[in-house]
Every structure is written in C-alpha cells, then in structure tokens.
Amino acid sequence: MAITKVRRSLLVSMVMVFFFFNVHHLQVMSSPHKEKKSCTNKDRKLLEFPLNLEYLEAEFFLFGALGFGLDKVAPNLTMGGPSPLGAQKANLGPLTRDIILQFAWQEVGHLRAIKKRVKGFARPQLDLSKESFANVMDKAFGKKFVPPFNPYANSYNYLIASYLVPYVGLTGYVGANPKLECPSSRKLVAGLLGVESGQDAVIRAMLYARASQIVHPYNITVAAFTNKISELRNKLGKAGLKDEGLMVPKADGAEGKVIGNVLAGDESSLSYDRTPEEILRIVYGSGNESIPGGFYPKGANGDIAKLYY
Ligand SMILES: *[C@@H]1O[C@H](CO)[C@@H](O)[C@H](O)[C@H]1NC(C)=O
Numbered sequence: 264m265a266i267t268k269v270r271r272s273l274l275v276s277m278v279m280v281f282f283f284f285n286v287h288h289l290q291v292m293s294s295p296h297k298e299k300k301s302c303t304n305k306d307r308k309l310l311e312f313p314l315n316l317e318y319l320e321a322e323f324f325l326f327g328a329l330g331f332g333l334d335k336v337a338p339n340l341t342m343g344g345p346s347p348l349g350a351q352k353a354n355l356g357p358l359t360r361d362i363i364l365q366f367a368w369q370e371v372g373h374l375r376a377i378k379k380r381v382k383g384f385a386r387p388q389l390d391l392s393k394e395s396f397a398n399v400m401d402k403a404f405g406k407k408f409v410p411p412f413n414p415y416a417n418s419y420n421y422l423i424a425s426y427l428v429p430y431v432g433l434t435g436y437v438g439a440n441p442k443l444e445c446p447s448s449r450k451l452v453a454g455l456l457g458v459e460s461g462q463d464a465v466i467r468a469m470l471y472a473r474a475s476q477i478v479h480p481y482n483i484t485v486a487a488f489t490n491k492i493s494e495l496r497n498k499l500g501k502a503g504l505k506d507e508g509l510m511v512p513k514a515d516g517a518e519g520k521v522i523g524n525v526l527a528g529d530e531s532s533l534s535y536d537r538t539p540e541e542i543l544r545i546v547y548g549s550g551n552e553s554i555p556g557g558f559y560p561k562g563a564n565g566d567i568a569k570l571y572y
C-alpha cells in the first residue's frame with residue numbers, strides 16, 4: 264500500500280513536472296508567435312499596396328480586350344470602389360488582343376490571390392481616359408500634341424501605353440520582397456513578380472520588334488519614345504536610374520556589350536526595385552507621393568498610400 268502511494272505521488276509529480284514544462288515551453292514559444300503577428304501586419308500593408316496597381320492593370324487590360332471591366336467580370340473584387348473613368352475597348356489586332364486578354368484574366372487572378380491572403384481595400388478611382396494617357400506621353404515627350412495620343416486607337420499605341428503598366432508593378436514587387444517577414448508573403452510576391460515580369464517582357468518584346476517604327480503623333484521611333492517614358496519615370500521617382508528604354512547607350516546594356524535592351528536591368532542585369540513612395544510619385548505623375556493625380560485622381564488606396572494625403 265505504502266509503496267503504491269509513493270508511486271502514485273511520484274507519478275502525479277511527474278505528470279505535474281511534465282505539464283509545467285509544457286506550459287513553460289508554450290510560454291517560451293509564444294514570443295516568436297507575437298513577432299509573427301506584427302510581421303503579419305507589416306506584411307499586410309506591403310501586400311495590400313500593390314492592389315492599387317493590380318486594379319489599374321486589370322481594368323486597363325479587361326477594357327482594352329473586352330470593352331468592360333471588373334464591374335462585369337468580378338464585381339466582388341472591386342469591394343464597391345468606383346468604376347474607372349474613360350476606359351474603353353481598344354482597336355487591337357488579333358494577336359495583341361489575344362495576349363492582352365490573357366493579361367487581363369491574369370490580373371483578375373492576382374487580385375483574388377492577394378485578397379485571399381489579406382483583406383485588401385476597395386478599387387480606387389482610376390482615370391484611364393485617353394487624356395490621362397496623353398498627359399503622360401506629352402510629359403515624357405516634353406510637348407503637348409494636337410491631336411492627342413490615343414492609347415485605344417490601335418495595337419501600337421495600346422502596347423506603348425501598356426509599357427507604362429506592368430513594369431512599375433514589377434519594380435514594386437522587387438522592392439517589397441526583402442521587407443516581407445513571413446515566408447508565405449514572400450511566396451505570394453515571388454509568384455506575382457514572375458507573371459508581372461513575364462507580361463512586361465512580352466510587351467517589351469512586341470515593341471522591340473517595332474523599335475524603328477514611328478509613333479504618332481510624336482514622329483519619333485518606338486525605341487526613342489520608350490527611352491523618353493523611362494526617363495520621365497526616373498525623374499518622377501526621384502531615386503536615380505531604375506528604368507530603361509528599349510535601346511540604351513552600350514555602357515547601360517547587359518555587361519556593357521549591347522545597345523539592345525529588351526529587358527531592363529542593373530549592371531548585373533538584376534531587376535530594379537522601387538519603394539511604394541517612388542511608385543506613387545510616378546503613377547500620380549506629380550513626382551510627389553502627397554499630390555495625387557494622373558491615373559489616381561483621388562489618390563491610391565490603403566494604409567501606405569494614405570500616410571501621405
Ligand atoms: C463573390 O460573392 C459571391 C456571393 O457573395 C460569392 O459566392 C463568390 O464566391 C464571391 N466571389 C469572389 C471572387 O470573391
């Protein structure tokens with residue numbers, strides 16, 4: 264009997280030690296758990312910010328290929344945000360239309376993928392009117408043109424207008440990646456970056472094939488015009504050289520060996536990165552993240568953009 268009692272109390276204390284150890288162990292484990300929570304909030308803001316660009320791309324490509332946008336194909340994804348201004352069906356040849364339609368559906372997938380991971384925000388007011396694009400092109404060229412540039416007039420102009428779009432998103436994903444703390448966030452951003460840079464590469468390759476043709480109404484070649492757009496973005500971003508046209512001085516080409524520049528990259532041919540602030544300066548067309556305008560007449564949405572206006 265006595266032995267059994269001793270045994271029993273030994274057993275009880277062993278169980279208690281075990282239990283205590285486990286509780287203690289759990290408490291030790293809970294501090295990285297807290298970190299994970301704060302990382303999720305920082306990651307959330309960084310994952311939500313690109314929705315601004317994904318909305319723009321989705322609407323521009325959907326309208327360009329189909330003549331209607333998210334309100335018709337995926338109204339939930341807008342979360343009640345206003346319809347884009349001035350977007351319209353573009354007069355595209357069969358190959359360009361086929362490719363742009365693929366891009367359009369890819370952007371719908373991107374919006375859904377981001378919102379699966381974070382709550383997100385409503386579609387911001389977008390201005391996709393011809394005037395909005397003509398303003399950017401005139402600013403890049405350095406002179407107002409009449410009749411104005413019309414992105415929806417033909418495949419050509421539409422591709423040049425598209426040159427404005429995925430590249431900025433791409434640099435944003437490159438910039439966001441090292442700031443993300445959770446592996447699942449980095450996985451999402453790597454997946455978005457892969458397709459975004461693929462879109463940019465397709466657009467650039469199609470334009471590269473037409474590099475020496477003349478852009479109306481500007482009377483300069485496609486290659487020269489892409490250089491002007493890239494120069495404008497470098498100027499607005501205020502962070503040095505992060506953007507390159509389709510033909511560059513040899514020193515800026517891959518390994519300093521070539522002037523053809525179908526893909527933009529730094530001296531090691533790595534993609535350039537941009538911060539959200541640099542992106543806002545560019546897409547607002549104001550060079551100032553506190554002064555909305557351009558494609559976002561009322562400003563971009565979400566915690567990061569709203570810090571500034
Ligand atoms: C949109 O909302 C409907 C009904 O509320 C829901 O069944 C559907 O899954 C939602 N779709 C998306 C893409 O969120």
Ligand SMILES: *[C@@H]1O[C@H](CO)[C@@H](O)[C@H](O)[C@H]1NC(C)=O
Binds near residue numbers: 482
């Ligand atoms: C276009 O530019 C070329 C040379 O740069 C010039 O010779 C030509 O006159 C210009 N055409 C128009 C319509 O301005």
Ligand SMILES: *[C@@H]1O[C@H](CO)[C@@H](O)[C@H](O)[C@H]1NC(C)=O
Binds near residue numbers: 551552553554
């Ligand atoms: C950006 O705009 C804000 C608001 O107008 C202004 O206070 C700020 O000085 C501007 N920043 C720069 C760098 O011009």
